[in-house]
Amino acid sequence: MLAPDLPPVAALAVAVLAVLGSAVALVGALGLLRLKTFYDRVHPPTLSTSLGLFCIVLASIVTFSVLGSRLVIHEVLLFFFVTMTLPVSMMLLARAALFRDRVEAFDKQLAAEVRAAAQQEAADLAVAQAEAAALAELDAGPAHDDDAAYGSE
Amino acid sequence: MSQAALATALVVAQTMLALALCLCAYRLIRGPRAQDRVTAIDALYMNALLSIVLVGIRTGSQLYFEAALIIALAGFASTSAVAKFLMRGEVIE
Numbered sequence: 067m068l069a070p071d072l073p074p075v076a077a078l079a080v081a082v083l084a085v086l087g088s089a090v091a092l093v094g095a096l097g098l099l100r101l102k103t104f105y106d107r108v109h110p111p112t113l114s115t116s117l118g119l120f121c122i123v124l125a126s127i128v129t130f131s132v133l134g135s136r137l138v139i140h141e142v143l144l145f146f147f148v149t150m151t152l153p154v155s156m157m158l159l160a161r162a163a164l165f166r167d168r169v170e171a172f173d174k175q176l177a178a179e180v181r182a183a184a185q186q187e188a189a190d191l192a193v194a195q196a197e198a199a200a201l202a203e204l205d206a207g208p209a210h211d212d213d214a215a216y217g218s219e
Numbered sequence: 220m221s222q223a224a225l226a227t228a229l230v231v232a233q234t235m236l237a238l239a240l241c242l243c244a245y246r247l248i249r250g251p252r253a254q255d256r257v258t259a260i261d262a263l264y265m266n267a268l269l270s271i272v273l274v275g276i277r278t279g280s281q282l283y284f285e286a287a288l289i290i291a292l293a294g295f296a297s298t299s300a301v302a303k304f305l306m307r308g309e310v311i312e
Contacts, residue, residue, distance in 0.1 A: 069226035070279040077221040081228030084273060088232035088239075091266055095239035098246050098262055104254055107246075111262035114239070114269065122272050126284070129276045144272075144288055148265075151295040155261065158302035163254040165306050 076132045080125045087121030090114060108160055115152050119145055229277050236270045257301050264294040 072080065090113055097110025123141045130138040243266060247259035268290045275283030300310050 068277050069222050069229055070276070071222050072225065074221040077225040080276065081225050084232040084276065085228050085235075087269065088235040088273075091269055092235045092239045092242075095242040095262060095266065098259060099242045104252065104258070107255060107258055111243075111258060111265065114262065115265050118269060119265075122269050122276075126272055126276050129279070130281065133279055141272075141284060144268075144284065144291060147288065148268075148291050151291070152265075155295055155298040155302060158299055158306075159254060159257055159261075162302045162306035163252075166252075166254070 070129055070133055072129065072132050076128055080128050083121045083125035083128070087118040087125065090121065091118035094118065104163055105160070108156060112152065112156070115148055119148055226277075229273060233270060233273055236266055236273065239266045240270070253305055257298060257305070261294065261298050264290055268294075 094110045094113030097113070098107055101107045101110065123145045126141045127139055130141075240263060243259050243263040247256050247263060250256045250259055268287045271283050271287045271290065275281070275287070304310050
């Protein structure tokens with residue numbers, strides 16, 4: 067198995083940091099899998115990008131500093147870059163999801179209103195037709211009788 | 220001795236990261252809506268980045284750090300672009 071040849075203390079530190087960072091990342095992925103709604107699921111992946119990345123970057127710094135016998139800290143760049151950019155993209159994503167949910171709710175409400183209005187109109191039309199039929203019957207009835215009355219005279 | 224212990228610890232760490240990648244992939248395939256899938260792919264590339272840094276530690280090579288930096292850059296750009304697409308229906312207006 068491949069691993070850098072480090073002195074025992076540094077090897078222990080690197081091992082602990084790597085396992086800790088990976089465990090935190092695994093917990094984040096588990097949260098992404100298990101939580102119920104999207105707004106809950108936005109949060110857990112940030113676990114792996116904050117503490118998980120921090121631990122693994124620290125392990126990398128220790129490894130390369132010990133291997134090169136000088137301080138190697140350009141991995142800090144990775145941590146800073148991710149820490150700066152990730153909240154921005156996550157916030158954009160959450161706002162997009164909020165926008166989509168609102169549009170969907172609005173569409174649903176609009177469809178319900180249109181359906182209710184159509185039903186109301188149909189009911190009104192039925193009432194009007196019934197009234198017209200009753201009126202026609204009322205008009206036709208006496209007129210017929212009148213005709214009969216005139217005819218008999 | 221310490222080298223073997225370190226190798227074992229790195230194997231354990233990489234296995235956990237691979238498991239995390241599988242969970243993210245499951246959410247990516249399953250995830251009921253588009254925003255869930257985008258969150259899943261964001262977590263996916265972040266875990267891949269951690270895994271690549273671990274490979275760099277294992278081989279003692281600085282090359283992997285640059286790969287990880289490029290993954291972070293591309294991932295941020297793509298996630299922002301897709302979020303904007305979900306919001307507006309187009310990326311560049």
